[in-house]
Amino acid sequence: GAVVSQHPSRVICKSGTSVKIECRSLDFQATTMFWYRQFPKQSLMLMATSNEGSKATYEQGVEKDKFLINHASLTLSTLTVTSAHPEDSSFYICSARRGPRSYEQYFGPGTRLTVT
Amino acid sequence: EDKVVQSPLSLVVHEGDTVTLNCSYEVTNFRSLLWYKQEKKAPTFLFMLTSSGIEKKSGRLSSILDKKELSSILNITATQTGDSAIYLCAVEALVYSGGGADGLTFGKGTHLIIQP
Numbered sequence: 552g553a554v555v556s557q558h559p560s561r562v563i564c565k566s567g568t569s570v571k572i573e574c575r576s577l578d579f580q581a582t583t584m585f586w587y588r589q590f591p592k593q594s595l596m597l598m599a600t601s602n603e604g605s606k607a608t609y610e611q612g613v614e615k616d617k618f619l620i621n622h623a624s625l626t627l628s629t630l631t632v633t634s635a636h637p638e639d640s641s642f643y644i645c646s647a648r649r650g651p652r653s654y655e656q657y658f659g660p661g662t663r664l665t666v667t
Numbered sequence: 668e669d670k671v672v673q674s675p676l677s678l679v680v681h682e683g684d685t686v687t688l689n690c691s692y693e694v695t696n697f698r699s700l701l702w703y704k705q706e707k708k709a710p711t712f713l714f715m716l717t718s719s720g721i722e723k724k725s726g727r728l729s730s731i732l733d734k735k736e737l738s739s740i741l742n743i744t745a746t747q748t749g750d751s752a753i754y755l756c757a758v759e760a761l762v763y764s765g766g767g768a769d770g771l772t773f774g775k776g777t778h779l780i781i782q783p
Contacts, residue, residue, distance in 0.1 A: 597772070
């Protein structure tokens with residue numbers, strides 16, 4: 552099956568610093584990747600859609616300047632949390648769409664971000 | 668704004684019982700409804716439903732969509748402890764070119780616990 556990796560799996564950083572999370576599709580090319588955020592005991596919340604070669608499309612309420620998304624190649628999208636604060640602590644999951652249909656999304660294992 | 672509501676939020680049953688999980692939705696330009704199982708980390712795909720009244724089945728799991736009622740149910744028969752997980756319902760909407768993120772809208776999930 553399709554494999555999506557995320558790096559790092561867990562990161563702890565100090566308030567005010569920036570953190571970059573990578574999402575890679577390992578065995579297929581993904582023109583579209585998605586970034587989700589999940590709070591404890593809550594569901595996934597779509598943050599943005601990342602399209603290769605163009606600007607990401609953000610969901611309402613998600614700050615573009617705070618959550619920088621770059622989809623530089625067909626197998627890599629990055630999410631940078633800039634000037635992180637404790638309220639940014641969360642579980643960030645990416646997914647990559649293999650085909651033209653959203654159901655063909657393959658999720659990465661997630662990145663646990665803790666901001667102290 | 669698209670909305671997905673799942674019920675119950677939490678359910679505890681004994682091994683061998685049958686459970687029914689509910690999902691209702693309000694979405695503009697509905698395309699499909701998807702069920703995912705989330706254990707420790709990323710969700711895994713279970714079913715995609717597009718047509719009303721047609722049951723999808725996989726082993727002890729089955730699901731059906733009712734477009735008239737804007738809802739879906741996920742049934743699990745002869746439950747096992749390994750079925751313990753969060754079951755997520757998500758809706759995919761048709762997005763026309765011109766902008767707009769087209770990721771999935773997730774419900775809050777049903778936390779299912781199967782006791783031995």
